[in-house]
Amino acid sequence: MWSxxxxxxxxGTENFTMILLVIMVLLVFFQIVSRAMFSTSFSWxxxxxxxxxxxxxxxxxxxxxxxxxxxxxxxxxxxxxVRWQKFIQLAVMVICISFFIILIVTGLEFTTSSMTQSSPxxxxxxxxxxxxxxxxxxxxxxxxxxxxxxxFKSKETESER
Amino acid sequence: ACGNSEDGSASGAExxxxxxxxxxxxxxxxxxxxxxIAADTAEATGGEVAIEVFPSGQLGGEVEIVEQLRSGSVDMxxxxxxxxxxxxxxxxxxxxxxxxDDLDHAKKVLNGEVGNQIKEKAAEEGFQILxxxxxxxxxxxxxxxxxxxxxxxxxxxxxxxxxxxxxxTFKALGADPVPMPFPEVYSAIQQGVVDGTDPVNVAMIGGxxxxxxxxxxxxxxxxxxxxxxxxxxxxxxxxxETKTELETVVQDSIDHYHSxxxxxxxxxxxxxxxxxxxxxxxxxxxxxxxxxxxxxxVYEQHEARFGDxxxxxxxxx
Amino acid sequence: MIITLIVILTVLLLINVPxxxxxxxxxxxxxxxxxxxxxxxxxxxxxxxxxxxPLLAAPFFILAGKIMEHGGISEKLVTxxxxxxxxxxxxxxxxxxxxxxxxAALSGSAVATTAAVGAILIPAMVKAGYDRNFSAAxxxxxxxxxxxxxPSVPMVLFAVTGGVSVGDLFLAGIxxxxxxxxxxxxxxxxxxxxxxxxxxxxxxVSGIGRSFIDSLLALFMPVIILGGIYGGIFxxxxxSVVAVVYGFLIGKFVYKKIxxxxxxxxxxxxxxxxxxxxxxxxxxxxxxxxxTLERIPxxxxxxxxxxxxxxFLVMMMIIVLLLIVGTFMEPMSAxxxxxxxxxxxxxxxxxxxxxxxxxxxxxxxxxxxxxPVGLNLFIAAKVGDIRYESIVKPIIxxxxxxxxxxxxxxxxxQISVGVANLSK
Ligand code: NA
Ligand code: NA
Numbered sequence: 014m015w016s017x018x019x020x021x022x023x024x025g026t027e028n029f030t031m032i033l034l035v036i037m038v039l040l041v042f043f044q045i046v047s048r049a050m051f052s053t054s055f056s057w058x059x060x061x062x063x064x065x066x067x068x069x070x071x072x073x074x075x076x077x078x079x080x081x082x083x084x085x086x087x088x089x090x091x092x093x094x095v096r097w098q099k100f101i102q103l104a105v106m107v108i109c110i111s112f113f114i115i116l117i118v119t120g121l122e123f124t125t126s127s128m129t130q131s132s133p134x135x136x137x138x139x140x141x142x143x144x145x146x147x148x149x150x151x152x153x154x155x156x157x158x159x160x161x162x163x164x165f166k167s168k169e170t171e172s173e174r
Numbered sequence: 175a176c177g178n179s180e181d182g183s184a185s186g187a188e189x190x191x192x193x194x195x196x197x198x199x200x201x202x203x204x205x206x207x208x209x210x211i212a213a214d215t216a217e218a219t220g221g222e223v224a225i226e227v228f229p230s231g232q233l234g235g236e237v238e239i240v241e242q243l244r245s246g247s248v249d250m251x252x253x254x255x256x257x258x259x260x261x262x263x264x265x266x267x268x269x270x271x272x273x274x275d276d277l278d279h280a281k282k283v284l285n286g287e288v289g290n291q292i293k294e295k296a297a298e299e300g301f302q303i304l305x306x307x308x309x310x311x312x313x314x315x316x317x318x319x320x321x322x323x324x325x326x327x328x329x330x331x332x333x334x335x336x337x338x339x340x341x342x343t344f345k346a347l348g349a350d351p352v353p354m355p356f357p358e359v360y361s362a363i364q365q366g367v368v369d370g371t372d373p374v375n376v377a378m379i380g381g382x383x384x385x386x387x388x389x390x391x392x393x394x395x396x397x398x399x400x401x402x403x404x405x406x407x408x409x410x411x412x413x414x415e416t417k418t419e420l421e422t423v424v425q426d427s428i429d430h431y432h433s434x435x436x437x438x439x440x441x442x443x444x445x446x447x448x449x450x451x452x453x454x455x456x457x458x459x460x461x462x463x464x465x466x467x468x469x470x471x472v473y474e475q476h477e478a479r480f481g482d483x484x485x486x487x488x489x490x491x
Numbered sequence: 492m493i494i495t496l497i498v499i500l501t502v503l504l505l506i507n508v509p510x511x512x513x514x515x516x517x518x519x520x521x522x523x524x525x526x527x528x529x530x531x532x533x534x535x536x537x538x539x540x541x542x543x544x545p546l547l548a549a550p551f552f553i554l555a556g557k558i559m560e561h562g563g564i565s566e567k568l569v570t571x572x573x574x575x576x577x578x579x580x581x582x583x584x585x586x587x588x589x590x591x592x593x594x595a596a597l598s599g600s601a602v603a604t605t606a607a608v609g610a611i612l613i614p615a616m617v618k619a620g621y622d623r624n625f626s627a628a629x630x631x632x633x634x635x636x637x638x639x640x641x642p643s644v645p646m647v648l649f650a651v652t653g654g655v656s657v658g659d660l661f662l663a664g665i666x667x668x669x670x671x672x673x674x675x676x677x678x679x680x681x682x683x684x685x686x687x688x689x690x691x692x693x694x695x696v697s698g699i700g701r702s703f704i705d706s707l708l709a710l711f712m713p714v715i716i717l718g719g720i721y722g723g724i725f726x727x728x729x730x731s732v733v734a735v736v737y738g739f740l741i742g743k744f745v746y747k748k749i750x751x752x753x754x755x756x757x758x759x760x761x762x763x764x765x766x767x768x769x770x771x772x773x774x775x776x777x778x779x780x781x782x783t784l785e786r787i788p789x790x791x792x793x794x795x796x797x798x799x800x801x802x803f804l805v806m807m808m809i810i811v812l813l814l815i816v817g818t819f820m821e822p823m824s825a826x827x828x829x830x831x832x833x834x835x836x837x838x839x840x841x842x843x844x845x846x847x848x849x850x851x852x853x854x855x856x857x858x859x860x861x862x863p864v865g866l867n868l869f870i871a872a873k874v875g876d877i878r879y880e881s882i883v884k885p886i887i888x889x890x891x892x893x894x895x896x897x898x899x900x901x902x903x904x905q906i907s908v909g910v911a912n913l914s915k
Contacts, residue, residue, distance in 0.1 A: 030766075031758040034554065041547070041732040045725045052329070052350040056336045059353055059544055066550060066765075067541045070773070073766025074511075076759075082767040083509035084869055084879045090507045101506050108508050112516040120534040126245070129299060130261050133237070134336040134353070139260075146534045193784065199652050200831050230652050230827045232783050238539045245535065247528035247784070355544045358726055360657055361599065361642045366723025382650055382657045 019159045023079060026072055026152060033069045037062045060134040064142050071145040075152030078160055099168060106161045113150040113157070120146035191224045192408070195239045196252040197231040202376050203435045204252050204309070204400060205229050211402075211427050218419040225250065240403070244300050249408050254309050255399040256335065262296045267480045269339040271346075271396050271469040272462075273487060277308055280397050281432075283490050288483065302409040304424045307431050309400035312340075315378060315387040316370025317363060320453060322391070323461040324348055324468040333359055333371040339476055340372065343395065346471045360386060374398050375443045384450050391455040393465065493787060496521045504863060510879075511770035514864075518778045528784055533777055540776035541769055544728055545644060548603040550765040551731030553874065555738050556610015557757045559712075562742020562749050567706035569615040574702040577691035581683030583619050584629050585676050587612035591633030592672040593713070595640035597720050598727040599647070601822075601859050605634030605867045606874065607731070613875040621688060627875030628885035631867040632675050635856040635893065638822060640668030642727070645822045645852055652830040655844045663845050663907040667853055667900050674892045682888065708741055764873045768866075772821075775864045779820045788816050788828045796836035805840055806901055809833055810854050814894075817858020821866060825855050849907040850900055857893045860886050 044058040077083050090101055124147060128140035194212065198204035212225035233239050233248060236257035242248040244261070259266040267273070274280040283289065284306040293303045314321050314332075321327055328348040334340040336353040344351035352368050356377070362368050363386045372395055373383055384390075402424060412420065447454055477484055496517055503513035519533055559565045569583070576582035590608045598604055609630035616626035638645045641661035650657040694702070703710070715737055716730045725733060742749040749757075782788060795808045816825050830851070837847045859867040862883055872879045900906050 027759055027762070030762045031755065034550070034758055034762060034765075037547070038551065038554070038732055038735050041551070041729055042736055045729050045733065048331070048350070048352060049724050052331070054341075054350065054352045056338055056341050056353050059355075060336055062547060063542050063544055066547055066769075067538060069550075069762060070541055070766050070769035073762045074770055077763050077767045077770075080763045082763045082873070083511065084767055084771060084872065085507045085509045085513075086504055086880050087507050087878055088880045089505050105506060105508050108503065108516065109512050112512045112519070115516070115519055115530075116534065119530050123245070123531040123534040126531070127241070130241075131263070133256075133260055134338075143534060143538055146538060199654065201654060226786070228783065230831065232824075232827050233780065234536070234539050238535065241535050241539075242528075242532060245529045245531045247532045247535075354726070357644055357647060358545065358728065360647055362726055364642075365721060365726075367726050380651060380654075382647075385656060385658050 015162070016159065019155060022152070022155065023076055027076055030069045030073050030076070033065045037065045037069075040065075056134040060132060064132075064135075067142075068145045071149035072152060074149050075156040078153065078156040095168070099165070102161065102164060106157055109157045110154055113154045115150075117147045117150035117154075120144075120150060189222055189224065191226055192249040193228065193247070194225050194250040194252070195228045195233040195242065195248045197236050197239065198229060198252075198376060199380055200229045202380050203431065203439045204307075204376070206435050207307070207427050207431050208252060210430065211423055214423045214426060215420060218423050219416060223416060223420070240301075243403055243405050246405055246408065249405055250304075251403045252307075253401055253403065255401055256337065258296070258301070258401055258403070261299050261301070262292065264292055264295050264480065264483065265399075265401075266337075266339065267483045267487070268397055268399050269337060270476065270484065271339075271343045271472055272394075272466050273484070274397050275491060276394075277311075277397075279491060280308065280399070281306075283487050284399065286490055288486055288490070291483075296403075297406055300406050302404040302406045304402040304404055304409075304421070305428050307400035307402065307428060308436055309398040310374030310376055311394040312372040312374055312396040312398065313378070314370065314391040314393055314395065315373055315383055315389065315452075317366070317386070317388050318369050320389050320391070320455050321393075322455060322459055323464050330369040331367070333362065333368040339472065340396070342472045342475055343469055344372075346469045347465070348468075356381065359383065363387060372396075375440060379443055379446055384447055384452050387452060389453050389455065390447055391460060392457050393460055393462070394457070395465075492521055492525055492527075492785070495524075496781075500863075509770075510863065511767075511774045513774075514771070514778045515774035518774075518781050522781060527781070532780065536777045536780050537773035540773050545600060546602075546772075548598065548600060548728045548731040549606045549768070549870070550761065551735055552603055552607035553610050553764055553870075554757070554761045555731060555734035556607065556874065557761055558735060558738040558742055558749070559611055559709075560614050561753050561757055562738055563746035564709040564712065564738055564741055565611045565615055567709040568611065569619070571699075571702045571706040571710065573619070573691055574694040574699045577619075578693040580690060581676075581679045581688065582690065583612070583616045583621065584626075584679035584683060587616065587626075587629055588633040588636075588672055588675050588679065591630070592636050592640060592668065595636040595638075595668065597642075597716060597730065598637055599642040599644040600727075601634050601637035601856060602866050602870060603727070603731065604637030605630055605870045607734070608633065609871050609874045613871070617875075621683075622686065622885075623875055623877050624881045625682060625686075625885045627871040627877055627882050628889060629675075629679055630875070631860045631865070631871035631882065631886060632678075632889035632893070633672070634867045634871070635859055636668050636672050638856050639664055639671055639849075639853055641665065643852065645826055645855070646848065648823055648826050649830055649848045649851065652827055653834045653844055653848060655848060659845045659908075660848050662910050663849050664852070666906050666910055667849055667896070670899070670906060671853065671893065671896050674896050675889060678888045678892050682885075708745055712737055712741075764870075768869050768873060771864070771869055772866065775819070775821070776824075779824050782820065783824070783828060788820070788825065789832060791816070792829050792832035796832065802840040802842070803901075806837065806842070806850075809837070810850070810897060810901070813851060813854040814857060814861070817855045818861045819864050820858070821864075822852070822855035822858060825858070826851065843904065843908050846904045846908045850897065853893070853900060854897050857890060857897070860890060860893075 040058050040062045047053045124140045124143045128138045130139040208227045215225050236253045239251045243251045255265045255268045296303050324347045330349045332344050332349045333352050333354045341351040499517040572586045594604050613626045617623050641664045646660045719725050795812050872882045
């Protein structure tokens with residue numbers, strides 16, 4: 014049930030962020046063409062493309078865990094015994110989750126306080142734009158937990174052998 | 175350090191530090207006045223209140239500085255009206271083209287009841303406006319030709335801010351407005367992606383745009399206000415005595431700014447431009463009436479947003 | 492507080508906490524303990540550090556590189572390049588450094604340079620038998636030329652903060668940029684000789700001609716970008732999107748290698764790279780804001796400037812300071828904070844402001860390839876698909892030669908200001 018839901022969630026996030034990337038390309042390309050060929054520019058293309066990149070960056074954080082893409086220093090931990098590695102793995106999970114909880118809490122506070130602030134070009138509430146941060150925190154927690162469940166399951170079967 | 179200022183109100187002798195952020199280089203008028211305010215405050219309060227100035231956008235862009243001010247990480251900020259208008263929409267009225275006849279008109283309006291209304295609206299959003307300064311006026315710089323009448327702008331690609339009023343102003347004048355972030359502007363003009371822009375003098379000189387443009391029309395297309403802000407809770411938490419001292423310091427700085435700093439800077443601008451072979455088109459050579467006529471559609475498009483503000487501003491001559 | 496933070500960061504990084512989490516959490520703990528500013532500044536700063544149009548070039552160039560790799564364009568370009576220099580020791584390494592220098596002449600950003608060239612040439616070098624870690628290191632080092640060879644966004648910032656001419660700085664950057672590029676090629680040559688990388692047989696003129704014609708459509712890509720930027724049609728940031736669109740059209744309709752499944756793979760891998768690098772930029776920027784608000788670079792700068800040593804020694808101390816600051820901060824923030832402090836000091840010591848600007852930019856560009864926070868390293872490691880720590884060893888010789896370059900630039904002002912003076 015758990016893994017199925019996480020997989021579905023990640024599939025959804027993957028599709029969403031990929032679509033964002035495609036739209037970003039089209040937006041900036043549209044900006045060049047409309048300016049160079051039709052001498053027309055719009056105030057919002059730039060801003061929308063930027064906000065989409067920020068959303069892509071934050072939402073992609075969860076998927077990045079699944080692809081083992083978050084950049085860290087792996088070499089030292091690998092020298093420890095398996096028992097220590099398990100312990101460190103657990104500690105890292107707790108550390109990551111605490112940071113993401115901070116991101117969610119401060120992010121929500123910031124989001125709420127920014128609802129009356131509007132974006133310069135699109136004129137939408139900045140709170141909606143900032144919502145990417147708390148959502149990112151949630152996605153990353155779910156994926157860290159999932160990753161650790163799988164890790165400990167695989168270590169369990171290893172030691173049973 | 176930000177906790178200190180609150181403690182400061184409890185016991186009078188305690189020292190407090192206020193963080194002051196702005197985006198101008200230290201040598202620009204905005205930077206000079208920040209340092210003056212810091213020095214004068216230290217003197218007026220006998221060292222009890224220290225102001226730490228963070229110039230040159232060290233704390234981020236103008237909008238981000240305002241956000242930090244609102245959350246309380248920064249205590250004071252000097253920003254343009256444009257940055258604050260994202261929080262207090264009424265301030266955007268100042269962006270309207272040829273809204274003021276001259277700087278005196280702007281001063282009268284901002285120190286009058288319109289200014290008070292803006293201050294009240296800002297207070298509702300958590301900002302204490304300490305004072306209004308002339309940040310500058312948008313002129314026209316370009317690489318193609320002298321601009322004396324609206325027809326001279328026809329077909330030119332003019333960089334401006336991501337701001338509908340500025341963009342509609344250029345459209346009304348026959349130019350093609352191109353929104354672009356400031357750090358890209360120098361190279362974009364140099365390489366010809368855009369033909370010009372509507373800089374205030376600090377952008378023209380401090381931003382080095384005089385190196386890549388050839389013609390400069392002193393048209394005062396629009397007015398840009400510089401607003402000195404304080405986090406409202408921080409301000410309210412100050413002791414009455416400190417408040418008065420701070421207000422005096424600010425008022426002195428406003429007087430000094432408008433009588434010495436700003437006019438001297440404007441004078442030096444002409445020198446720099448002439449030395450660097452930028453052809454200046456003075457306002458006397460410009461058909462200002464034709465320009466004012468041409469931007470009327472901008473008023474029709476945006477008037478409704480501002481209620482009776484525009485009318486009140488025009489009546490206050 | 493700074494000691495506490497360094498201890499926390501070291502522990503977190505050593506136990507393999509993601510760098511983005513380590514910097515975010517470490518800084519947050521210190522902010523929380525000292526109450527030095529409000530906690531919502533965390534999301535505020537993280538968001539704003541990514542909300543930048545020039546930064547968009549990085550994802551787009553990574554995407555373009557992946558499209559060119561999968562669409563067959565990279566292969567053609569590399570075959571052509573190999574026919575020209577494949578018989579030289581470290582031929583492809585030289586190609587990637589030269590490509591970086593050409594790209595640097597278009598773009599004002601080191602990150603965009605690393606992303607754009609690296610996405611094409613790291614896979615190509617690996618295919619040609621180069622060590623993957625070394626290939627990524629070459630790219631990270633070559634990318635530093637992005638901000639040394641004009642145009643350069645950090646130079647514009649230095650000019651604006653320091654009140655010197657952008658044009659003079661741009662002119663003064665040309666020779667140092669070439670010097671840096673050549674010196675990196677020397678390192679690549681020595682390394683390749685030591686590793687005994689096989690060279691391909693020399694290709695005769697008609698062979699080169701054939702490979703030229705075969706790769707014509709691929710070679711047209713840099714022409715479009717170059718022409719578009721210098722023809723004033725689009726900005727360097729926008730050029731990244733033109734590269735994506737052109738690469739896609741050629742890969743899809745001419746070389747017919749990109750189908751729906753390939754495109755999905757390209758998009759997903761780009762998203763993952765962009766996200767992992769961006770989150771580090773965001774957290775490191777929060778850390779940088781803390782440093783700024785606590786005035787730590789400011790205090791160090793004033794300390795160094797206050798010593799009464801011989802001018803050359805003070806300059807050496809300033810360079811050490813810039814290297815240390817550059818280890819944790821990206822060049823633009825460092826320039827904004829340190830220029831107003833350092834410039835008056837070096838002017839008193841008799842240095843030309845333009846000369847100092849170049850010294851500062853080259854030194855800070857080294858910070859882009861020094862761990863722990865080195866944006867070029869992150870991007871090159873991700874694009875090269877290697878672990879972050881694997882790039883650290885091969886990058887060291889490049890760091891050393893760049894430091895020698897800086898000293899040369901200090902000792903011989905003609906290298907930088909000579910060109911600017913000639914033009915007067
Ligand atoms: Na460059
Ligand atoms: Na670094």
